[in-house]
Amino acid sequence: MKRTKQEAINFAVFRLPALSVNEGVARAAVAAFCAQMAPTATELSDIKCAVSEAVTNCVVHAYRERAGHFTVTVLLFPDRRVRIAVRDRGCGIPDVKKAREPLFTTDAAGERSGMGFTVMESFMDKLTVRSVPGRGTLVVMEKQFGGGAKRT
Amino acid sequence: MIHTDYHWEIREREGLLVVRLAGEIDHHNAVRLRGDVDELLLGKRPRRLVLDLSRVDFMDSAGVGFLMGRYRLMQELGGVLAVKSPTPRVEKMLRLCGMERFMEIETDRKETER
Numbered sequence A: 001m002k003r004t005k006q007e008a009i010n011f012a013v014f015r016l017p018a019l020s021v022n023e024g025v026a027r028a029a030v031a032a033f034c035a036q037m038a039p040t041a042t043e044l045s046d047i048k049c050a051v052s053e054a055v056t057n058c059v060v061h062a063y064r065e066r067a068g069h070f071t072v073t074v075l076l077f078p079d080r081r082v083r084i085a086v087r088d089r090g091c092g093i094p095d096v097k098k099a100r101e102p103l104f105t106t107d108a109a110g111e112r113s114g115m116g117f118t119v120m121e122s123f124m125d126k127l128t129v130r131s132v133p134g135r136g137t138l139v140v141m142e143k144q145f146g147g148g149a150k151r152t
Numbered sequence B: 001m002i003h004t005d006y007h008w009e010i011r012e013r014e015g016l017l018v019v020r021l022a023g024e025i026d027h028h029n030a031v032r033l034r035g036d037v038d039e040l041l042l043g044k045r046p047r048r049l050v051l052d053l054s055r056v057d058f059m060d061s062a063g064v065g066f067l068m069g070r071y072r073l074m075q076e077l078g079g080v081l082a083v084k085s086p087t088p089r090v091e092k093m094l095r096l097c098g099m100e101r102f103m104e105i106e107t108d109r110k111e112t113e114r
């Protein structure tokens, strides 16, 4: 079956310094932007969690002690779908498959649960992660509002 | 000034310490929350620590890391940790991360404290 590529009906781009205070800023900004799609409270809270995970990874892992930025792009599609991309230009992930496993963390000393990617995967419908060591990481997540097929 | 979006209240009774947290538990807030809670724990050394999550309206995996850290500290101190009254959203996060294997999760369906 041919799936025609849809154009976004609205989009937003947020670029923020990788400071921990911006974790809350980023998830609130994305939630405010998604509100125009009239999501349910549960859909909105799932999105906030997923964005918080992706952004926290930029703050904690991508730049470590160094300064840097991350960019969050939100695209809204006419079939009530949202796509969120979180991009950093940090250290990258050498083995993405391994990093996505539940409980995997490279920061055991920091009280991490290693569940960030698992949360993104369970709370969204689709997750893709692209990363180049030394160049950065791109996390793209999608969610269908209102009765979309959900894999749990 | 960097603001910290949580606050708390405590209640205690022979060996029991109940801390009611309010606000958002993410990586940003967990750093200070951890320092505050641990100071309280090391000072009071309760046998049972109950973290009341009824007023916590947001928690991500950093909050789960915070709970696991307190679970380990309570074990070292010879006590136990329980969490109480999470909202359905917070409970979803706790169950996804398998927290019920480490700590009792008291939901409002059976109110035991107070």
Ligand SMILES: Nc1ncnc2c1ncn2[C@@H]1O[C@H](COP(=O)(O)OP(=O)(O)OP(=O)(O)O)[C@@H](O)[C@H]1O
Pocket (backbone or CB within 6 Å): A053, A057, A058, A060, A061, A062, A063, A088, A090, A091, A092, A093, A099, A100, A104, A105, A106, A107, A111, A112, A113, A114, A115, A116, A117, A118, A137, B061, B062, B065
């Ligand atoms: N943006 C990123 N840049 C570099 N490394 C990353 C990035 N995101 C994730 N990682 C790597 O992938 C691992 C797994 O990430 P995940 O979010 O699942 O767990 P965590 O961040 O370690 O713990 P938690 O999210 O539960 O606090 C991290 O420990 C880190 O090594």
Ligand SMILES: [Mg+2]
Pocket (backbone or CB within 6 Å): A053, A056, A057, A115, A116, A117, B061
């Ligand atoms: Mg993470």
